[in-house]
Amino acid sequence: MPRPIEDYALIGDTQTAALVGRDGSIDWLCLPRFDSGACFAALLGEPEHGRWKLAPAEEPPRQVRRRYREGSLVLETEFTTADGVVRVVDCMPPRDRTPDVIRVVEGVKGRVPMRMELVIRFDYGSVVPWVTRTGEELRAEAGPDALSLYSPVRTQGQGLHTLADFTVSEGQRIPFVLRWHPSNEPPPPPLDGLTAAADTQAWWREWSSHCTYRGSWxxxxxxxxxxxxxxxxxxxxxxxxxxxxxxxxxxxxxxxxxxxxxxxxxxxxxxxxxxxxxxxxxxxxxxxxxxxxxxxxxxxxxxxxxxxxxxxxxxxxxxxxxxxxxxxxxxxxxxxxxxxxxxxxxxxxxxxxxxxxxxxxxxxxxxxxxxxxxxxxxxxxxxxxxxxxxxxxxxxxxxxxxxxxxxxxxxxxxxxxxxxxxxxxxxxxxxxxxxxxxxxxxxxxxxxxxxxxxxxxxxxxxxxxxxxxxxxxxxxxxxxxxxxxxxxxxxxxxxxxxxxxxxxxxxxxxxxxxxxxxxxxxxxxxxxxxxxxxxxxxxxxxxxxxxxxxxxxxxxxxxxxxxxxxxxxxxxxxxxxxxxxxxxxxxRNSPAIHRRENHNGVQEQPSS
Structure with a gap:
């Protein structure tokens, strides 16, 4: 059975969105728009149809807790393992030129072995891209789509998957940045993942500050x-x-x-x-x-x-x-x-x-x-x-x-x-x-x-x-x-x-x-x-x-x-x-106000 729907959280950049599972796997993402073809479609199939998993090597971890950072759509998933505690921070910065997915691995306690598995399958899991490496950029492209992964962590290809094994220590922060661009254009310049995550949180908090609701919920x-x-x-x-x-x-x-x-x-x-x-x-x-x-x-x-x-x-x-x-x-x-x-x-x-x-x-x-x-x-x-x-x-x-x-x-x-x-x-x-x-x-x-x-x-x-x-x-x-x-x-x-x-x-x-x-x-x-x-x-x-x-x-x-x-x-x-x-x-202070009526309560119509 797949993960329950309720096991997913949402991140987005107000032009598209991704679903992140409690297991640290992004199983749904359409780029560059909501209605574009998915590059990660495991939600509707198998891991082979595309996903990006970033989680402790120990499976299952002893405990998983997650939350959105206050006033923002920046997701924190905290894993407790036998070796310590690690946090994965996920977000999508509000769109500038290209859609980006930022993932930051933060060591909270101890030394935790981590594993990354990136399976890119364009057009809803049907297209396997051509993957090349230039320096710290791993580039996958096919047809109109291209994705570039930037990270200090060394990756390796295996069975049409991109894998990485690494360890994160207490206080350490390791960024992963995935950037989409049209395959006929040069890739955008690398993005500082740590700065982008902080800027995304600030953007959401500024937006949330305009909310006028001050009630009980x-x-x-x-x-x-x-x-x-x-x-x-x-x-x-x-x-x-x-x-x-x-x-x-x-x-x-x-x-x-x-x-x-x-x-x-x-x-x-x-x-x-x-x-x-x-x-x-x-x-x-x-x-x-x-x-x-x-x-x-x-x-x-x-x-x-x-x-x-x-x-x-x-x-x-x-x-x-x-x-x-x-x-x-x-x-x-x-x-x-x-x-x-x-x-x-x-x-x-x-x-x-x-x-x-x-x-x-x-x-x-x-x-x-x-x-x-x-x-x-x-x-x-x-x-x-x-x-x-x-x-x-x-x-x-x-x-x-x-x-x-x-x-x-x-x-x-x-x-x-x-x-x-x-x-x-x-x-x-x-x-x-x-x-x-x-x-x-x-x-x-x-x-x-x-x-x-x-x-x-x-x-x-x-x-x-x-x-x-x-x-x-x-x-x-x-x-x-x-x-x-x-x-x-x-x-x-x-x-x-x-x-x-x-x-x-x-x-x-x-x-x-x-x-x-x-x-x-x-x-x-x-x-x-x-x-x-x-x-x-x-x-x-x-x-x-x-x-x-x-x-x-x-x-x-x-x-x-x-x-x-x-x-x-x-x-x-x-x-x-x-x-x-x-x-x-x-x-509590006046009659209920419904969306379609005036501020004196519901406007009663004559009975027929």
């Missing part, structure tokens, strides 16, 4: 915000959903998707959490990425884009990789990019509305984009779609999708009224009312006393928890209370929330997955709005307890086997953590 909120920053593609402001592809929603299953892209539905959640936390520059960059990416024909609005706004995200299976825990296929790209998902129109309109409401610098293009989107939505809202969960099956009239269409018209009306912007406001009001009435008539099942996943369905769906959070109905409306009770009854598993019941007939895929962590944060938000504070805090603390030892969350969780599932770390999970922490904190 300082450490998990700050770690979550650093994770979001690390998942940001700095040149454009886009934020990827996760750093990985194809980590399974069920071990051995086929629900393995590529999450190294930017989803529109993450926009408002993310923008709101960044603004709340004082990171307005990042929020502004995310809003600007959004405007650039959605420009064009609104009928062709995609649910996701590449980090620079790319639209072709062709899905391909990498059949040479066996997958994490045998979970095949391993995919790059994402075919869901071609789906029609109605809810993203509401998310985009909501994000633009929130950007105005929170005082981000206005962009005159924003309202032009909004008018074009609303023109399409006047007829498009009535169409069936694939829904929030990207079900790969027949389109349906999903209730959540219709609610988000209502959100689009609601935010268009509010924006036009509050900002004196042009638009057919009266027509939007009528459509807002008509959609609200239809949802309450067709999306609500009086026998169940709850809204259901789709019109005519009797199934529950955790996305319905968003209805009061977006202001569609008051949080104490009997229909909302009934829906929350039904979700608690039908979708709760070991105290956490599933997205929906997976059935093979729905999308042609075998059923089964873990609980989706963002949904449990939504339930906690509902508890807050209903005044169920003890339950909200209990659920929130339960979710905090699912983080790994360095504070990271995956997409899903298996509460029976106590294993993380899905891509990692997951932006959606960390955004949920930040927003729920703010809601809990603010409830």
């Amino acid at each position: 300082h450490e998990p909120v700050h770690t979550s915000l650093m994770t979001l920053k690390a998942l940001t593609y700095a040149p454009t402001g886009g934020i990827v959903a996760a750093a990985t592809t194809s980590l399974p929603e069920r071990l051995g299953g086929v629900r393995n998707w590529d999450y190294r892209f930017c989803w529109l539905r993450d926009a408002t959640f993310t923008l709101y959490s960044l603004v709340l936390s004082g990171f307005r520059e990042e929020a502004q960059a995310w809003r600007d990425w959004l405007l650039r990416s959605v420009a064009g024909d609104p009928a062709k609005l995609q649910i996701m884009y590449g980090v620079a706004g790319e639209r072709r995200l062709t899905e391909t299976d990498l059949d040479w990789l066996p997958g994490y825990a045998g979970s095949k296929p391993v995919r790059t790209g994402n075919a869901a990019v071609h789906q029609f998902q109605l809810d993203v129109y509401g998310e985009v309109m909501d994000a633009l509305h929130q950007a105005h409401r929170t005082g981000l610098v206005r962009d005159r293009r924003a309202w032009d984009v909004a008018l074009v989107l609303m023109d399409f939505l006047e007829s498009g809202w009535s169409k069936p779609d694939e829904g929030l969960w990207e079900v790969r099956g027949e389109r349906q009239h999903f209730t959540h999708s219709k609610v988000m269409a209502w959100v689009a018209f609601d935010r268009a009306v509010r924006s036009a009224e509050h900002n004196k912007l042009p638009g057919p406001v009266e027509r939007w009001r009528k459509l807002r009312h008509a959609i609200h009435e239809e949802i309450c008539q067709r999306g609500y099942d009086p026998k169940l006393g709850a809204f259901t996943q789709a019109y005519g369905s009797s199934s529950m769906d955790a996305s319905l928890l968003l209805m009061p959070l977006v202001g569609f109905l008051p949080p104490r409306d009997p229909r909302v209370l009934g829906t929350v009770r039904a979700i608690e009854r039908e979708l709760m598993h070991e105290g956490l929330v599933r997205r929906y019941h997976t059935h093979e007939t729905e999308d042609g895929l075998p059923p089964g997955e873990g609980v989706f962590l963002a949904c449990s944060f939504w339930l906690a938000d509902n508890y807050i709005l209903q005044g169920r504070m003890d339950e909200a805090e209990a659920l929130f603390n339960r979710l905090l307890g699912l983080r790994n030892d360095v504070g990271l969350l995956s997409e899903e969780y298996d509460p029976v086997n106590r294993r993380m599932l899905g891509n990692f770390p997951q932006a959606f999970s960390h955004v949920g953590l930040v927003n729920t922490a703010f809601n809990l904190e603010r409830h």
Whole structure:
């Protein structure tokens, strides 16, 4: 079995990221971007598919402890062995010209024999590079990629691996620097690894100092915000959903998707959490990425884009990789990019509305984009779609999708009224009312006393928890209370929330997955709005307890086997953590404030 997902920590340079295992092995790294081919892909296969291990020669060590240095994404892993104690410091300096991985071996106590194994395999483990040595530089190149390793430690080649055996003494610090560059260009000059590690820590600490959160959950909120920053593609402001592809929603299953892209539905959640936390520059960059990416024909609005706004995200299976825990296929790209998902129109309109409401610098293009989107939505809202969960099956009239269409018209009306912007406001009001009435008539099942996943369905769906959070109905409306009770009854598993019941007939895929962590944060938000504070805090603390030892969350969780599932770390999970922490904190002095509402509490809409 591979290492558990929770055994990994994240380092990154705000353009790509690496996963470092508790055993000192970097098993995942794509260069030069999040969505580039991996040079270390052991996470989805075997060591032979690429990794960089730096750890004591004694295996296993007697004890392993790790942490991020305070206020930074500089990772320390401390190994205790029979010979002493050694620390490995890992980081990726914020990008200058090239992406770099810095590893520093520090002797803490005694004299510890160490071993390094570097296995470079470009293009997701499929390409063995040509390796040469010039002085202290070890260079590996193949096709468009080249990597240069610099270290005072002498290495040797063996069986297409690069190995080094050395000993570190107390007080000694030995750097290793790995630098990527295009193979057609000369390598960048050597980098001082010791200085680069210190500068990286200083950079992160300066960035973290701007956080405005001062509440009871300082450490998990700050770690979550650093994770979001690390998942940001700095040149454009886009934020990827996760750093990985194809980590399974069920071990051995086929629900393995590529999450190294930017989803529109993450926009408002993310923008709101960044603004709340004082990171307005990042929020502004995310809003600007959004405007650039959605420009064009609104009928062709995609649910996701590449980090620079790319639209072709062709899905391909990498059949040479066996997958994490045998979970095949391993995919790059994402075919869901071609789906029609109605809810993203509401998310985009909501994000633009929130950007105005929170005082981000206005962009005159924003309202032009909004008018074009609303023109399409006047007829498009009535169409069936694939829904929030990207079900790969027949389109349906999903209730959540219709609610988000209502959100689009609601935010268009509010924006036009509050900002004196042009638009057919009266027509939007009528459509807002008509959609609200239809949802309450067709999306609500009086026998169940709850809204259901789709019109005519009797199934529950955790996305319905968003209805009061977006202001569609008051949080104490009997229909909302009934829906929350039904979700608690039908979708709760070991105290956490599933997205929906997976059935093979729905999308042609075998059923089964873990609980989706963002949904449990939504339930906690509902508890807050209903005044169920003890339950909200209990659920929130339960979710905090699912983080790994360095504070990271995956997409899903298996509460029976106590294993993380899905891509990692997951932006959606960390955004949920930040927003729920703010809601809990603010409830102590005033009503809960949700991301989409004004600062006087939830805006209640008239019942239909």
